[in-house]
Amino acid sequence: MTVAPHFQFKNGTLHAENLSLTQLAETYDTPLYVYSRQALRDAWEAYRVATEGRNVLVCYGMKANSNLAVLNEFKNLGTGFDIVSGGELARVLAIGADPAKVVFSGVGKQVWEMQAALEAGVKCFNVESEAELTRLAQVAQDMGKIALVSLRVNPDVDAQTHPYISTGLKENKFGIAIEKAVEVYQHAASLPSLNIVGVDCHIGSQITEVSPYLDALDKLIALIQTLASHGIHLKHLDLGGGIGIRYTDEQPLTPSDLLNKVFEMLAQHQLDHLQIVLEPGRSLVGNAGVLLTQVEYLKHSEAKNFAIVDAAMNDLIRPTLYDAWHSVEAVKPRTQGDTLYDIVGPICESGDWLARDRKLTLQQGDLLAIMSAGAYAFTMASQYNTRPRAAEVMVDGDTAHLVRPREPLESLYASESILG
Known part of the structure; x- marks a missing residue:
């Protein structure tokens, strides 16, 4: 089992710090990005220890995860920022970060x-x-x-x-x-x-x-x-x-x-x-986040077994783009015999997959956690197939904070116009 330290099983259910991921899914729906505030702090601590007493400036590579709550956490811990666009500069300025600690x-x-x-x-x-x-x-x-x-x-x-x-x-x-x-x-x-x-x-x-x-x-x-x-x-x-x-x-x-x-x-x-x-970037946020998704359907065939979930390549494109490997954990694991599944989304692309050949015991409606999804995940998300981007939640101990709400469906086309 590959689980980040701040995402652990308690009483048979996967938790983010002190909160059940099941509870978070019920409150905020899925797909859902969940971040651990303590995981961000602990990742930064490794850099603080390494740089103590040395002339080192750590500039968080914010393309990995640019949510304002994440940026503000690192600002308060003392980081600068590495930016790659005017938009990222605007985010840095929005949280009141020191521009003199920004490299472009x-x-x-x-x-x-x-x-x-x-x-x-x-x-x-x-x-x-x-x-x-x-x-x-x-x-x-x-x-x-x-x-x-x-x-x-x-x-x-x-x-x-x-x-x-x-x-x-x-x-x-x-x-x-x-x-x-x-x-x-x-x-x-x-x-x-x-x-x-x-x-x-x-x-x-x-x-x-x-x-x-x-x-x-x-x-x-x-x-x-x-x-x-x-x-x-x-x-x-x-x-x-x-x-x-x-x-x-x-x-x-x-x-x-x-x-x-x-x-x-x-x-x-x-x-x-x-x-x-x-x-x-990745080393500060990668293991601080998971993507929660619900199994919509199980599809069994002679060649493959598919767990069709409500998250998709528009939510997490790394597997499609890089052939990236993310651990997949059942939020409430079952004890029956495992089946080999491809975890796939509803997007109309053969490349829409999140994981392949994973041994899991599943039923329709089960929750899955795609682990190590704090970096290059939401920041690379899109609205392909007119799918609203997922909500983001930051967990701090036993409290959850909605740091970005799910996009309303109508907002995806609100600025468009049709010819008369």
């Missing part, structure tokens, strides 16, 4: 997004191409501002993860090839509306070993030293995020595992004066 990543920043970030006063822009650098310099000049920049370099390091979430190889769209970085830095240094403050590198997601980070760091150290010889001195080194979580039998590294090695390498090269920036 992303390959396709538009003019209005740059303007909003410059007006807010973000910590830096992680610039991902020469074309973006040119545009940012012009936007800053037009506004009479200085843009703080960090170039995202692509070190061509294999993160040993799924190809769709690997971002540090030459064939990926992200960053500037490290072989060209010195030239681009020199160009940036010549632009009066830019101020170079750092270097950024993010090699991928769901990384469970420290070696890919160290391979990238080795190349970054060489780059930093070369830049210093050209009179370009950096203030921070952003190693991105990507620390994995346990979905099944993974044994992820901890923030301390990573930072101990990083500072050891930096000290060897007299670079431990640099501030380290980290951009964790």
Whole structure:
């Protein structure tokens, strides 16, 4: 059984902290996202311990889960934020976060997004191409501002993860090839509306070993030293995020595992004066959430057995998109013999599945919990097949808070119009 620590069986029923998931489903209906507040705090604690006494800024990678309740929790715990859009900046500002602790990543920043970030006063822009650098310099000049920049370099390091979430190889769209970085830095240094403050590198997601980070760091150290010889001195080194979580039998590294090695390498090269920036997302929220869904029908055939549930790929697209594995737990397990089921949704796509070949004892109407659904789940949800997006609930001990209501059906087409 793969169950996150804050989702445990009590009296034969799966609970979120002190609340029965059955009770939550009865109150808020399904599909339903349920988050544990204590799980968020405990995940952050691992970073707090790892960074204590060190010059490290942790910027939560909010694309993993951008609910305002989640963002506000991390703000209160002391994190900054890694954003990838003007919309995410608006969310950060809505909770009153400090823009000076915000790094702006992303390959396709538009003019209005740059303007909003410059007006807010973000910590830096992680610039991902020469074309973006040119545009940012012009936007800053037009506004009479200085843009703080960090170039995202692509070190061509294999993160040993799924190809769709690997971002540090030459064939990926992200960053500037490290072989060209010195030239681009020199160009940036010549632009009066830019101020170079750092270097950024993010090699991928769901990384469970420290070696890919160290391979990238080795190349970054060489780059930093070369830049210093050209009179370009950096203030921070952003190693991105990507620390994995346990979905099944993974044994992820901890923030301390990573930072101990990083500072050891930096000290060897007299670079431990640099501030380290980290951009964790999944490792802070992934195991803090589950997706509750009800079995609508059981369909048995010679080739396959299907549990057709009320959640679908529009609620959780990771299995369809990445072939991702999520543990599936019956909220009230039955004791009869197990049957091998594919857990599928009602959407008219063959790719609409949440799990395959799972041994479960089920009856129509049973509740299932799709585990480890706190990251890249609701944030990637859609309204495909005109399906309202699910509600989100935050559990705090024995209290549940509705942090986003289910969308009313009519809201999905309220802004549309027909021709007369």
